[in-house]
Amino acid sequence: MPSPRAETFVTGLVLGAGGSSRLGRPKQLLPYGDRTLLEHALDTARDCGFDQLVVPIGGAAPEVRERVDFRGAHVVVNPAYGEGCSSSIAAALDVVDERCEVLVLMLGDQPGVTPQTVRALLEGRGDAPLAICRYEDGRGHPIAFARSVFPQLADLHGDKGVWRLLDERAGDVVDVPIAGNVPLDVDTPEDYKAVLAAAGYTEVTA
Numbered sequence: 001m002p003s004p005r006a007e008t009f010v011t012g013l014v015l016g017a018g019g020s021s022r023l024g025r026p027k028q029l030l031p032y033g034d035r036t037l038l039e040h041a042l043d044t045a046r047d048c049g050f051d052q053l054v055v056p057i058g059g060a061a062p063e064v065r066e067r068v069d070f071r072g073a074h075v076v077v078n079p080a081y082g083e084g085c086s087s088s089i090a091a092a093l094d095v096v097d098e099r100c101e102v103l104v105l106m107l108g109d110q111p112g113v114t115p116q117t118v119r120a121l122l123e124g125r126g127d128a129p130l131a132i133c134r135y136e137d138g139r140g141h142p143i144a145f146a147r148s149v150f151p152q153l154a155d156l157h158g159d160k161g162v163w164r165l166l167d168e169r170a171g172d173v174v175d176v177p178i179a180g181n182v183p184l185d186v187d188t189p190e191d192y193k194a195v196l197a198a199a200g201y202t203e204v205t206a
Contacts, residue, residue, distance in 0.1 A: 009099040010122065012050035014041050014073075016108035017058030017081035017088045022188050026060035027109050029067055030192060033201055037186065038068050041108045046072060047115040050104070052097045056081070056088035086156035093154050103145045103153075105162070110141060111195055112183025118142055124176030130166060133182075134175035139166075140182035 016038045020027040028038035035043070045053050053073040057064050058081025065075065078091040089105070096103065102125075104118060117133060121144055125131030131144040143162065145153060152165055166173055184195045196203050 008101050009051045009097065010102045010104060011052040011054060011096050011100040012045045012048055012104050012106060012118075013089070013092050013096075014038075014045050014053070014055045014106045014108050015085055015088050016041070016064070016068075017056045017061075017078045018109065019059035019082055023186070023192070024189070026064060027186050027192075028057070028060065028064045030186065031201075032111055032196070033199065036068060037111060038064065038108045040111050041106060041113075042068070042070065042073060044111075044113060044115060044118075045106060048104070048118045049115075052100065054092045054095055055108070056092050058082075058088065084157070084159035084161070086158055086161035089156060089162070090154050093150060096150075101147050103147075103150070105141060105143045105145065107141050107185050109186040110183050112198065113142060117178055120178060121176050125174050128174040129172040130169060131174040131176055132166065133178045135178050135180060135182045137181045139175065141185075 016028050018027055028036060030037040032040045054076060055070060055073045056076045056078045058078040061077050074095050076091050076095055078088045080087040106113060121131055121133055121142055125144050129146045129149050132139050133142060156165060184191060186192050186195055193203055
């Protein structure tokens with residue numbers, strides 16, 4: 001049976017603009033295996049086979065652009081990254097291909113998300129305007145948005161704008177079951193240690 005997205009233009013959006021205020025150093029450049037945390041997220045996104053890949057950057061942008069492999073991605077610099085994730089989504093929408101029918105939102109600091117998770121999300125959404133992963137311990141990224149939702153995405157504000165949108169349009173949201181717990185993201189040094197431990201990696205402190 002062909003994939004539901006076989007003829008659907010899908011754009012992947014990996015958020016990589018965080019200021020890392022609670023971490024004390026750019027989370028995008030944290031070592032994760034043999035690459036950086038953001039590179040791992042980009043590798044995952046590339047393995048998803050998106051028709052377009054967009055990556056907003058902001059915090060430590062010059063260093064991130066120099067050190068991260070953005071091969072195949074459209075990089076957008078978001079100077080307003082301090083206003084929260086919503087500002088990066090709005091900046092990314094400016095360069096999303098006009099053929100895009102579905103946008104998949106991923107976090108650049110959540111290495112536990114896999115291409116299989118994204119495929120399950122896309123296959124499980126049907127034609128719903130919004131779809132989110134329903135892990136065993138709650139909702140989490142990635143999240144899929146139909147083009148009809150883009151105007152509302154562009155008007156979001158702050159770090160919790162997406163979650164408010166999901167609440168406001170609760171009747172339009174499909175929850176796609178995903179095995180396991182919500183993958184950890186990295187906001188604090190403790191979070192970083194936890195995601196490294198989950199992957200069997202050793203922290204590099206130098």
